[in-house]
Amino acid sequence: MNSTFLDEHTAAHVAELFRSFSDTSRVRILSAIIEQESNTSTIAELLDLTESAVSHHLRWLRQMRIVQARRDGKEVYYSVIDPHIIALFQQGVNHVKEK
Amino acid sequence: MNSTFLDEHTAAHVAELFRSFSDTSRVRILSAIIEQESNTSTIAELLDLTESAVSHHLRWLRQMRIVQARRDGKEVYYSVIDPHIIALFQQGVNHVKEK
DNA sequence: CAAACAATTAAACAATTGTTCAATTGTCCA
DNA sequence: TGGACAATTGAACAATTGTTTAATTGTTTG
Numbered sequence: 001m002n003s004t005f006l007d008e009h010t011a012a013h014v015a016e017l018f019r020s021f022s023d024t025s026r027v028r029i030l031s032a033i034i035e036q037e038s039n040t041s042t043i044a045e046l047l048d049l050t051e052s053a054v055s056h057h058l059r060w061l062r063q064m065r066i067v068q069a070r071r072d073g074k075e076v077y078y079s080v081i082d083p084h085i086i087a088l089f090q091q092g093v094n095h096v097k098e099k
Numbered sequence: 100m101n102s103t104f105l106d107e108h109t110a111a112h113v114a115e116l117f118r119s120f121s122d123t124s125r126v127r128i129l130s131a132i133i134e135q136e137s138n139t140s141t142i143a144e145l146l147d148l149t150e151s152a153v154s155h156h157l158r159w160l161r162q163m164r165i166v167q168a169r170r171d172g173k174e175v176y177y178s179v180i181d182p183h184i185i186a187l188f189q190q191g192v193n194h195v196k197e198k
Numbered sequence: 199c200a201a202a203c204a205a206t207t208a209a210a211c212a213a214t215t216g217t218t219c220a221a222t223t224g225t226c227c228a
Numbered sequence: 229t230g231g232a233c234a235a236t237t238g239a240a241c242a243a244t245t246g247t248t249t250a251a252t253t254g255t256t257t258g
Contacts (some may be wrong), residue, residue, distance in 0.1 A: 005134045006192065011126040013195045018120035023246075027110040027117075035104045040205055053247055055206055074204045074255050088190050093105065095183055096112045122216075139235055152217055154236055173225050173234045 020066050021089060025049060026057050031093075033067065034086055039075040119165050120188060124148060125156050130192075132166065133185055138174040 006014065021027055028047050032038060040058065044051045058078055061067040068081045080086055105113065120126055127146050131137060139157065143150045157177055160166040167180045179185055 006127060006130040008123065008127065010192070010195060011130065012123045014191050015121055015123045015126045017191055017195055018117050018126075021117035022114055022121040024107065024111045024114045025246075027114045028105060028107065031105040031110065035102065041203090050248070051205065052207085052249080056246075059206080071205095071255090074202095076205065084190075084194055088187070088194065091183075091187050091190065092113050092116055093109070095187065096109060096116055124216075140233090149218070150235065151219080151237085155216075158236080170225090170235095173232095175235065 016064070020061060020064050021092060023057075025053065026061065029054060029057055030061070030066075030080065030089060033078050034080050034089065037070075037077050037079040039072075039077045041075075043078070115163070119160060119163050120191060122156075124152065125160065128153060128156055129160070129165075129179065129188060132177050133179050133188065136169075136176050136178040138171075138176045140174075142177070 021030065025047070029043055032043055032046060038046070040054050041051050043049075044054045047054070058067060058069070062069060066080065066082075066085055067078050070077045070079070080089075120129065124146070128142055131142055131145060137145070139153050140150050142148075143153045146153070157166060157168070161168060165179065165181075165184055166177050169176045169178070179188075
């Protein structure tokens with residue numbers, strides 16, 4: 001169906017996309033907000049990370065359009081919008097779990 | 100169906116898996132050998148990389164059990180065995196292409 | 199308005215990563 | 229066996245990345 005042979009430019013974008021899921025903290029953050037929309041400090045507390053570290057990762061994911069931010073008063077709530085992204089992430093998780 | 104909330108250990112493995120696809124050269128190498136089983140120097144020539152660089156990446160991918168090596172005389176041919184891995188990779192590629 | 203809380207940002211740092219160069223190993227065949 | 233070719237390996241390096249600390253911005257409420 002689809003050829004996978006990629007030009008350098010597309011390959012760079014694919015790599016960038018997968019880089020979203022290539023760090024332990026980012027994977028944990030994503031798993032948390034896929035499970036339930038949460039704000040920065042709740043995520044930080046839940047995962048035992050500093051708010052700053054979480055915020056840096058979320059900025060990265062925001063720039064990649066992986067996560068969506070919604071402010072409610074002082075808090076900013078994050079979630080994963082795109083079902084394709086969730087499916088991609090889940091597929092990686094399942095692969096690991098089924099070993 | 101499946102909860103995605105992950106313990107640190109599983110998250111680390113998931114991150115490690117996705118790291119296989121998180122570098123432009125590795126993405127290009129994978130796209131080449133998914134398209135067609137190839138040996139190190141053919142891949143190097145096709146992608147304009149040194150054989151050493153290609154070999155280093157392939158070692159990484161081999162250790163991750165993403166690729167399979169088959170020696171035929173002087174040449175070592177690489178391929179991606181697991182259809183789940185191919186599907187995961189393709190899904191990332193499609194996500195990028197559909198933007 | 200000021201104090202308190204939530205989140206972001208910038209700078210700095212240690213750690214990791216990708217690539218190169220050079221040396222080595224494995225295989226074939228004259 | 230020795231020379232040629234293919235691939236791997238190790239060491240070194242520059243570049244990138246994740247985290248911390250400290251300062252700053254945004255928002256609410258006393």
